[in-house]
Amino acid sequence: MSIRIENARIIDGTGSPAMPGGVRVEDGVITHVGPNPPEADQTIDAQGRVVCPGFIDTHSHSDLVVMENPFIWPKIRQGVTTEILGQDGISMAPLPIRHIPAWRKNLSGLEGESDTLDWTWETTDGYLARLEGTGVGANVGYLAPHGNVRMEAMGLDGRPAGLGDLTVLKAVLRRELEAGAFGLSTGLIYPPCTYADQAEMEALCSVAAEFDRPLVIHQRSEADTILESMAEVLDIARHTGVHVHFSHFKICGKYNADKLDRVLGLLDQAADEGLKVTIDQYPYVAGSTMLGAILPPWAHAGGTDKLLERLADEKSRTRMLRDIRDGILGWDNFVAFAGVDGIFVTSVRTPANEDAIGKTLVQLGEMRGKPPLVAALDLLLQEENAVGMVDFYGLEEHVKTFMARPEMNVCTDGLLGGTPHPRTYGAFPRVLGKYVREEQVMPLETAVRKMTGKPAETFHIDKRGLLKPGYHADIVLFDPDTVRDKGTYTEPRQHPTGIDLVMINGTVVHGPDTPATSTPSGRVLRLGR
CATH class of the missing domain: 2.30.40.10 (Urease, subunit C, domain 1)
Known part of the structure; x- marks a missing residue:
C-alpha cells in the first residue's frame, strides 16, 4: 500500500x-x-x-493503560506517534512476584489500577513482550525505572544502599538495559527513589553511561533547593559521563522566581563544560502527580501499607502536618509552593469519594467539615493513596524562557485517570497554537524540531523523528x-x-x-x- x-x-x-x-x-x-x-x-x-514527522512524547504515563487499551487517543489525536514510558522511577517493570501487592498500591496514584491484569511479567523484557503480544496503537519505548530496580534489589525500605546493594542494583539495571530500555529514570521525590544518595545514583549512572543511555530525572527539588539539586545532578554527570535529561523542567513556587538567572546559569555552565544535558517541558503553569507527594518522604518508607498505618496513627499524622507546615530541608513541599487553594484532586479509587474530583483542598475541607490538610490526609487513607492532583506551581514567563532553551523538547507528562491535566490532550497543539502562532516564542520549524527530531536524537530512536x-x-x-x-x-x-x-x-x-x-x-x- x-x-x-x-x-x-x-x-x-x-x-x-x-x-x-x-x-x-x-x-x-x-x-x-x-x-x-x-x-x-x-x-x-x-x-x-x-x-x-509524528510527535515524540518523551514523558508519558500510559504504561498501564496501554496494556488494556492499545489506542491512547488523547495522545494520538494531538499528533503523538511515539511515547517514552517508564518515567519518574515508578512504573511496571521490573516487578518481582513477591512485591506485586505493595507495588500496585504505590503505583496506583500515578499510573492507575487494573484488576484484569495478572501482573506476572517480572522484568522489562516480560513487560515489553506483553505489549508486543497485545499490540500498541502508537510506538512505545521504555525507561528502566529506578524505583522498580531498587525494589527488586532492596525492597521498599527507606534506607541508603550499602556496597552489596549497589552490586545488585547495577546488575538489575544492566539486565533491563540489555532488554532494550532506552535509559534509566528516577523520581527523587517519590519513594523508594527518594531514599537514594548521590553514591547510589552515580553507581547506577555509570551503568547507563556504559550503554550510552540517559538518566531521565525528576530531580530532588524543583523549588526551594533547586540550585543545590541541579548541582547534585550535574556532579553525577561529571563523575560518570552520563547524559542527563531533566524531566518537566521548571521552577516551583512564585517566591522562587529570583532563582531563574542562576538556574539558567547552571545550564549554561554545563554546556560550557561539555556535559550532555537536555530537558523536556509541558507548556503549562500547573503540574500533575500523586496527591501523596504532599507528604514528607519518611511517611512513605516501607511502601503504601506502612504509609496507611501512619495515616491512621494520630501521632504520625501530627508529625506529617507539622512537617508540611514547617518544611524539611531539601524536600519539595507542594503545599508551600502551590497552596491548599492551588491543589486540585483529579482522581480517586472508589465511588465514595468521587465528589472530591475537581475540588481544591480548601473546597475538600469545606465539604468534609475539616481543615484542608486533615481532609486531604483522610482522603489518602480512604483511597489507599490512589489519589491524583493538579498543582499550580509557577510563572508563565518561566514557561516561555525554558521553552526557548536549546536543551528543550516538548512532552505531555500526561496522566490518564479521573479528570486529567489538560496537557494529556493538548500539550503539543498548545505549543504550536499559543506559543508559536500567537506569542511567537520561536519559529514553527524550531517548535516542530523540538517535538520530533530533537527527542529522537536525545533518546537514540532509530529512523524516526524526521521526514x-x-x-x-x-x-x-x-x-x-x-x-x-x-x-x-x-x-x-x-x-x-x-x-x-x-x-x-x-x-x-x-x-x-x-x-x-x-x-x-x-x-x-x-x-x-
Whole structure:
C-alpha cells in the first residue's frame, strides 16, 4: 500500500526552513520527501497545511493503560506517534512476584489500577513482550525505572544502599538495559527513589553511561533547593559521563522566581563544560502527580501499607502536618509552593469519594467539615493513596524562557485517570497554537524540531523523528492557522483543533473519513535490538 501527500508545506524535523512539496509512503516507510511526490495508491491533498514527522512524547504515563487499551487517543489525536514510558522511577517493570501487592498500591496514584491484569511479567523484557503480544496503537519505548530496580534489589525500605546493594542494583539495571530500555529514570521525590544518595545514583549512572543511555530525572527539588539539586545532578554527570535529561523542567513556587538567572546559569555552565544535558517541558503553569507527594518522604518508607498505618496513627499524622507546615530541608513541599487553594484532586479509587474530583483542598475541607490538610490526609487513607492532583506551581514567563532553551523538547507528562491535566490532550497543539502562532516564542520549524527530531536524537530512536526517505512513516498533517489545544483544567477531556491527520508506521489512524481502527499499527521499540 502506497500513500502520497501532496500540496503540503514540508517541515522535516531538522529545523530547516519549510518548503513546498509532499511525501510518499510505501509499506510503512517514507520513500520521497520534496517536490512532485510520485504517484501512489492513495493521494491526500494537504491544501497547504504542514506535513511533519509524528510527535515524540518523551514523558508519558500510559504504561498501564496501554496494556488494556492499545489506542491512547488523547495522545494520538494531538499528533503523538511515539511515547517514552517508564518515567519518574515508578512504573511496571521490573516487578518481582513477591512485591506485586505493595507495588500496585504505590503505583496506583500515578499510573492507575487494573484488576484484569495478572501482573506476572517480572522484568522489562516480560513487560515489553506483553505489549508486543497485545499490540500498541502508537510506538512505545521504555525507561528502566529506578524505583522498580531498587525494589527488586532492596525492597521498599527507606534506607541508603550499602556496597552489596549497589552490586545488585547495577546488575538489575544492566539486565533491563540489555532488554532494550532506552535509559534509566528516577523520581527523587517519590519513594523508594527518594531514599537514594548521590553514591547510589552515580553507581547506577555509570551503568547507563556504559550503554550510552540517559538518566531521565525528576530531580530532588524543583523549588526551594533547586540550585543545590541541579548541582547534585550535574556532579553525577561529571563523575560518570552520563547524559542527563531533566524531566518537566521548571521552577516551583512564585517566591522562587529570583532563582531563574542562576538556574539558567547552571545550564549554561554545563554546556560550557561539555556535559550532555537536555530537558523536556509541558507548556503549562500547573503540574500533575500523586496527591501523596504532599507528604514528607519518611511517611512513605516501607511502601503504601506502612504509609496507611501512619495515616491512621494520630501521632504520625501530627508529625506529617507539622512537617508540611514547617518544611524539611531539601524536600519539595507542594503545599508551600502551590497552596491548599492551588491543589486540585483529579482522581480517586472508589465511588465514595468521587465528589472530591475537581475540588481544591480548601473546597475538600469545606465539604468534609475539616481543615484542608486533615481532609486531604483522610482522603489518602480512604483511597489507599490512589489519589491524583493538579498543582499550580509557577510563572508563565518561566514557561516561555525554558521553552526557548536549546536543551528543550516538548512532552505531555500526561496522566490518564479521573479528570486529567489538560496537557494529556493538548500539550503539543498548545505549543504550536499559543506559543508559536500567537506569542511567537520561536519559529514553527524550531517548535516542530523540538517535538520530533530533537527527542529522537536525545533518546537514540532509530529512523524516526524526521521526514526522510528510509525512515518509518510516522507523520502528522496540521493546519498552522487553526491548531490549538481546547482542554481546560475544569474540562480537560477535549481533543485539539487543527491536527488533521496522524499516520503511524504508514497507517492513517486519525484523519477525515478514517474508519474505526481495530489493528494497532504501533511498534514496541527496544534500543539495541
